[in-house]
Amino acid sequence: MSRNLLGIRHLDKNQIEDLLSLSADFKLRVIEGRPVPKLEKLVVGMLFFENSTRTRVSFEQAAYYLGLKTANFSASSSSMSKGETLKDTILTLRYERLNALVMRHRMSGTPTLAARHFGGPVINAGDGQHEHPTQALGDALTIIERKGDLAGKIVAIVGDVDHSRVARSNAWLLSKMGAEVRFVGPRTLIPPYSALLPATVHYDLATGIADADVVIALRLQKERMSEGLLSSIGEYASMYQINKETLKYASKGCLVMHPGPLNRGVEVDDIAADGEQSAITSQIENGVFVRMASFYWAFSQNLELETN
Amino acid sequence: MRTLLKNGRILDPSQDLDEVSSLLLEDDQIVGYGREFENVEVDETYDCTGMWICPGLVDPHVHLREPGGEEKETIITGTQAAAAGGYTTICCMPNTNPPLDSPALIDFILDRAASPEAGGVFVAPVGALTKGMKGEELADLAAMKKAGIIAASDEQFPIQNALVMSQAMEFCVQLDLPIMAHCEDTNLTRGGSMNEGSISAMLGLRGIPRSAEEIAIVRNCLLSLHTGCQLHIMRVSTWGAVEMIRQAKFLGAPVTCEICPMHFTFIEDHVGEFDTRFKILPPLRTQVDIDLIVQALADGTIDCIASDHSPHASHEVDVPFEEAPFGSAQLESAVGVTLTMLTHKGVLSPLETINKLSTKPAEILRLEAGTLKPGETPVAQICVIDPDCEWTFDRHKTFSKSKNTPFDGMNLKGKTMLTFSGSEIYRDALFPDSRYTLS
Numbered sequence: 116m117s118r119n120l121l122g123i124r125h126l127d128k129n130q131i132e133d134l135l136s137l138s139a140d141f142k143l144r145v146i147e148g149r150p151v152p153k154l155e156k157l158v159v160g161m162l163f164f165e166n167s168t169r170t171r172v173s174f175e176q177a178a179y180y181l182g183l184k185t186a187n188f189s190a191s192s193s194s195m196s197k198g199e200t201l202k203d204t205i206l207t208l209r210y211e212r213l214n215a216l217v218m219r220h221r222m223s224g225t226p227t228l229a230a231r232h233f234g235g236p237v238i239n240a241g242d243g244q245h246e247h248p249t250q251a252l253g254d255a256l257t258i259i260e261r262k263g264d265l266a267g268k269i270v271a272i273v274g275d276v277d278h279s280r281v282a283r284s285n286a287w288l289l290s291k292m293g294a295e296v297r298f299v300g301p302r303t304l305i306p307p308y309s310a311l312l313p314a315t316v317h318y319d320l321a322t323g324i325a326d327a328d329v330v331i332a333l334r335l336q337k338e339r340m341s342e343g344l345l346s347s348i349g350e351y352a353s354m355y356q357i358n359k360e361t362l363k364y365a366s367k368g369c370l371v372m373h374p375g376p377l378n379r380g381v382e383v384d385d386i387a388a389d390g391e392q393s394a395i396t397s398q399i400e401n402g403v404f405v406r407m408a409s410f411y412w413a414f415s416q417n418l419e420l421e422t423n
Numbered sequence: 424m425r426t427l428l429k430n431g432r433i434l435d436p437s438q439d440l441d442e443v444s445s446l447l448l449e450d451d452q453i454v455g456y457g458r459e460f461e462n463v464e465v466d467e468t469y470d471c472t473g474m475w476i477c478p479g480l481v482d483p484h485v486h487l488r489e490p491g492g493e494e495k496e497t498i499i500t501g502t503q504a505a506a507a508g509g510y511t512t513i514c515c516m517p518n519t520n521p522p523l524d525s526p527a528l529i530d531f532i533l534d535r536a537a538s539p540e541a542g543g544v545f546v547a548p549v550g551a552l553t554k555g556m557k558g559e560e561l562a563d564l565a566a567m568k569k570a571g572i573i574a575a576s577d578e579q580f581p582i583q584n585a586l587v588m589s590q591a592m593e594f595c596v597q598l599d600l601p602i603m604a605h606c607e608d609t610n611l612t613r614g615g616s617m618n619e620g621s622i623s624a625m626l627g628l629r630g631i632p633r634s635a636e637e638i639a640i641v642r643n644c645l646l647s648l649h650t651g652c653q654l655h656i657m658r659v660s661t662w663g664a665v666e667m668i669r670q671a672k673f674l675g676a677p678v679t680c681e682i683c684p685m686h687f688t689f690i691e692d693h694v695g696e697f698d699t700r701f702k703i704l705p706p707l708r709t710q711v712d713i714d715l716i717v718q719a720l721a722d723g724t725i726d727c728i729a730s731d732h733s734p735h736a737s738h739e740v741d742v743p744f745e746e747a748p749f750g751s752a753q754l755e756s757a758v759g760v761t762l763t764m765l766t767h768k769g770v771l772s773p774l775e776t777i778n779k780l781s782t783k784p785a786e787i788l789r790l791e792a793g794t795l796k797p798g799e800t801p802v803a804q805i806c807v808i809d810p811d812c813e814w815t816f817d818r819h820k821t822f823s824k825s826k827n828t829p830f831d832g833m834n835l836k837g838k839t840m841l842t843f844s845g846s847e848i849y850r851d852a853l854f855p856d857s858r859y860t861l862s
Contacts, residue, residue, distance in 0.1 A: 124625070202741050222743040223627040224697030243745070244627030280627060306624035307632075 117215070117236040120409050121226050122246035123287040131255075131291055137408035138256050138401070145180060145404065153182035154414055157214040162188045162229075163240070164220040169375060169399070170240050170249075174217050177406035186213060201225070205232045215413060218242070223280075236413035244278050250374055251284035252405035255292065257397045258329055261370055266293030271324040271365070272314070273299040273355055274333030274382050277306045281374045282333060286314045299323030300333075300355060303344040320355050320364070327365040331372045332357045332382040348381055358384040362392065370394045424466050425449050428807065428841075431471030435478055436778035437794035446476050446795065451802040451845035453795055470858040471807055474840060477777045479511025479544075479804030481784040481792045483603070483681055484657055484729035485754065487513075487546070489535065490528070491520025496734040496824045498535040501754070502542030504732070504823040506849040508754040509839035511544050511804035512785065512792040514603075517551040518578040524551035524562040529570035542822075543847025545801075547573040547790055549603060552591050558582040561591055568598055573788050574655065576603035579704060579749070583609060585642055592652035601653040601788060606639035606664070607705065616745045618691040618706040626697065628744060633661040636705050640664050644671035644678055655787055656680035658731055660705040662715035669724045679787045680724075683731040684753060684760040687716055689829065699740045699747035700829040703731075717770050720779070727784040730757040734825030752825040756816050758808060760830060762837025766810070773810065781806070802845030812838040812853060 123131070144151050159178055163171050178185045188208075205228075208216065215236040218226045223243030230237040241247040255265060262268060270289050276282040276298045286296045290313035298305055298314045305316055317323030324330050339345050357371055371383065371393045379385055388395060426448040433444050433456050446453065447460040454460070456476075487501040496504075498515075505513045515532060517523035523532065529548050536546035550572035551562045557580070564575055575595060581604060582588045595602050612635045617623050619630025640656060644667060647654035659665055659680050671678045685703050690710055693701045701707055719725045733750025740747050758780070766776045785793025791800050818831040842849040850859075 200738055200742060202738070220743070222745045224745075225743045227697050228741070228743055242627075244629075246627070277624075283625075283627060307619060307630070308621040308624050311621040311625045 117414055118412070119230045119236055120238045120248055120413055121230060122239060123248045123251050123284045123291070124246065126291070128291050131288060134252055134405065134408050134412055135256055135259065137411060138252065138405040141180075141407045142401070142404040151180055151407070152411070154410060155182040157414065158184045158186055159410070160186050160188055160208050160213040160216045162216055162218045164218075165241070167219050167240070170219065173402040174240060174406050176403045177410060180403070180407055181410055183410060201228065202232050205229045209233050209235070215410070238409055238413055241280055243280065244283070245280050246284045247280040248284050249402065249406050249409055250281050251288040252409070253398055253402040254285055254331065254372060254374075255288050256401040256405055257372065257394050258370065260397065261394055262328055265289060268294045268328040269297070269326055269366070270294050270329040270331065271297045271299050271327040272331045272333065273320065273324065273357060275304045275335055275339060276300050276333065277304050278336065279333050283312065285331060286312055290314070297323055297327070301345065301351070304339065320361055324361070324365045327369055329370045329372060330357055330362070330365055331374070334374065334376065335378055335382050352381050356382060356384060357387045359386045362387060368392065372398055375399070425464070427460060427465040427468045428471050428476050428805070429461060429468050431474045431476035431807065432773070433476045433795070434774050434777045435795040436774055436782035437478065437796060440795075441774045446805070448803050448843070453797045453803045453805070455797055456795065464862070466862055468860040468862070469807070469841060470860070473809065473811065475773060475777070475808040475810055477806050477808060478781045478793050478795050479806045479842060479844060480509045480758070480780045481790060482510045482513040482730050482732070482754070482757075483655070483727065483784040483788055484683070485513040485515050485732045486518070486734065486750070487515040488519060488734060490531065494736045495739070498532065498546065499538065499540050499542070500822060500824045501732070501734070502536060502544045502546065504542070504752070504754040504821060505544045506542035506842045506844065506847070507822050507839065507851070508730070509758050509806040509808060509842050510754065511806065511842060511844040512547060512790055513544060514547045514549050514573060514788060516578050517549055517576060518556060518580070522551045522556045523548060524554055524556070526563060526566045526570035529567050529572055533571055542849070543844045545792065545844070547788065549574045549576050551575065552577045552602060553582065553587065556580040558584060558587055561594060564594060564598055564600060568600055572600070573790060574601040574603045576605070576657070578605055581605050581607050581609070581639060585646065588643065589646050589650065592646050592650040596650055596652045601655055603655045603657055604643050605657045605704070606636055606643055608635045608638045611635035611638065616702060617694055618708050620691050620709065622691045622694055626694070631706050633663055633708065636661055637663040637667055640667045644668065644676050647671070647678055648674055648676035651677065653677045654679075658683050658686065658705060658729065659716070659725065660686045660708050660712065662712050665715055665719040665724055669719070672724070679726040681727050681729040681784070682716060682720065682725050683729055684757050684764070685731070685829065687713055687720070688760055688764050693829070697744040699742070699744055700751055700827060702744065702747050702749055703751070704749035717765070720765065721770050726779070726787060728757070728761055728779045729784070730754050732823070734823055735827050736824075737826060740827045752818075752821065752823045752828045754823060755821045756828060756830040756835070758839050759814070759816065759835030759837050762808075762810055763835045767836055803843050805841070805843040806839060807841035808837060809840050810837045812836070812840070814838055814853065
């Protein structure tokens with residue numbers, strides 16, 4: 116039995132707990148040098164239709180620890196550049212007997228389409244502005260490690276929420292686990308109809324991060340200026356930057372997180388990004404272990420790790 | 424050759440007629456209706472007991488895709504689908520490749536539609552309003568009118584420049600040519616793929632705001648009011664759009680509008696997990712919109728029902744949601760959906776249903792259609808509907824080349840049984856043999 120990991124929206128609390136405890140277990144085994152259960156003889160197609168270094172390497176590393184073989188696929192050098200449809204590409208990989216797909220695509224919902232045609236597990240590595248489930252899992256593991264639990268915590272997601280799959284996946288995961296999620300940003304960068312997303316909306320940074328246990332700053336893309344959504348980077352930074360001053364509004368010891376890559380001096384300053392409150396390096400490290408857990412979870416319904 | 428359509432409910436809005444009687448045809452013409460015809464000698468009889476005998480349906484908004492899109496639909500398959508749906512006159516849209524912006528292309532369409540393999544229905548072409556539908560220079564409207572266009576439209580490439588639209592309207596007043604307008608401010612749409620709302624926010628899809636439609640409607644209605652140009656607004660989808668049109672009509676603008684079955688049946692939630700069958704332009708909105716649209720259908724603010732038959736090939740729609748084209752096959756489901764969603768729910772009377780599907784669109788576009796009066800149509804144009812036939816729509820049993828439809832598998836009540844376009848007759852497989860007598 117296999118299953119897809121298309122988004123956190125589709126998971127229930129038990130499934131999220133399974134994934135997080137698997138991740139913690141994998142992390143301990145790797146750090147302590149204990150054996151890790153192997154998923155040998157399985158091949159995973161790595162379909163990155165959108166540029167990604169960090170996420171791709173993280174999945175590669177997770178696969179390596181599990182003994183999975185990866186087959187790389189890049190859209191520009193494949194037959195898709197010759198006009199092949201995505202469906203035909205997916206069917207080709209299916210009949211080449213690949214066992215799973217990891218997929219990143221600039222359009223929302225594309226892994227859902229792939230899953231319909233592939234017939235084996237599909238893991239979403241980020242689709243458009245929809246979901247980035249493994250990022251949210253890594254963030255959650257980081258918060259649990261540093262804060263003990265997710266339930267009852269206040270997590271403020273600050274910045275370009277509208278264009279962010281990280282914000283959506285995190286909102287689903289954290290709210291399902293009992294945290295209070297807030298979206299904080301300018302009106303032009305918060306989805307205009309956010310009623311179905313499990314978060315409250317704040318346009319003012321001070322009230323938005325008041326008493327927050329965790330602040331997740333989102334990357335600001337330069338094109339938001341040319342699209343007329345913001346006046347200037349300077350104005351954005353003056354209103355929404357997470358720094359020593361603005362962190363005073365949050366609770367003492369509030370974690371600073373960021374999905375990367377960072378625009379230092381824009382959404383975070385160096386002190387927030389590198390200070391002792393920062394959990395950014397843990398997010399990156401934990402990304403590998405949650406991706407190991409995601410592979411294992413996708414391939415196997417039996418979640419007890421064999422002790423070999 | 425005499426044919427009797429016996430003992431049906433004759434519904435003809437052009438005569439305000441709703442009575443159980445029989446209709447007599449001689450060769451390809453209607454002789455008349457009346458009980459007395461039941462006693463004359465005929466060659467064949469269709470027993471229409473329990474069924475409606477109506478003027479052939481008129482669809483103001485169909486995409487036949489030819490030339491250039493033959494993998495989606497052809498004039499032959501599209502007209503066959505129309506006949507199976509009960510339509511005897513369809514207006515075909517100019518957004519083909521190349522676009523219908525010259526008289527030679529209009530000749531081509533009319534030629535193909537008259538070919539013996541075609542469905543036998545009348546095709547009334549709509550010409551492009553501007554050259555290449557680029558929204559810049561007017562197309563050869565006078566020459567195309569001579570060739571047979573019944574209206575002009577830039578369809579899914581609506582003119583953004585108000586001056587160009589205003590001048591197009593002035594010119595069309597002179598030609599006495601209606602403009603059909605898909606209303607959309609494309610700056611506001613920004614390449615969106617579904618309604619801007621809570622579902623688009625959740626799915627991370629760029630939304631199409633309702634204001635994109637409503638602003639363009641207001642602009643076009645005001646230009647129509649001030650130029651006096653007849654304007655037919657295609658496929659309204661929001662309650663605000665309906666209110667703007669209501670206001671324009673109140674002010675005396677020569678404005679009419681249509682709605683498509685998708686827009687009174689489905690809402691944004693139906694997009695579900697990126698289901699491209701529910702991708703349509705303008706997008707599916709909300710239940711509040713449907714509630715007010717249904718009221719506007721009942722009170723006449725919405726004049727008629729168009730199928731917006733927009734066929735696509737299967738490989739074109741099995742793609743990421745944002746890449747998928749807008750629209751789906753509609754001709755063969757429109758009657759069933761309209762009766763199921765509106766007539767049987769008491770929104771429209773049977774007579775008003777036929778008015779919206781036949782007489783009114785014919786009147787708006789000044790077509791020789793939409794009536795059972797003898798001699799008022801070139802040949803007899805009749806549609807027989809069994810309003811109580813319960814059936815399940817099966818996309819694999821359609822004439823359209825496109826198998827892309829959101830109505831697949833839906834249980835419907837009401838089906839076209841017979842379509843007469845002169846001597847061309849479509850008879851549905853569900854019309855019982857026992858009801859047909861050859862003398």
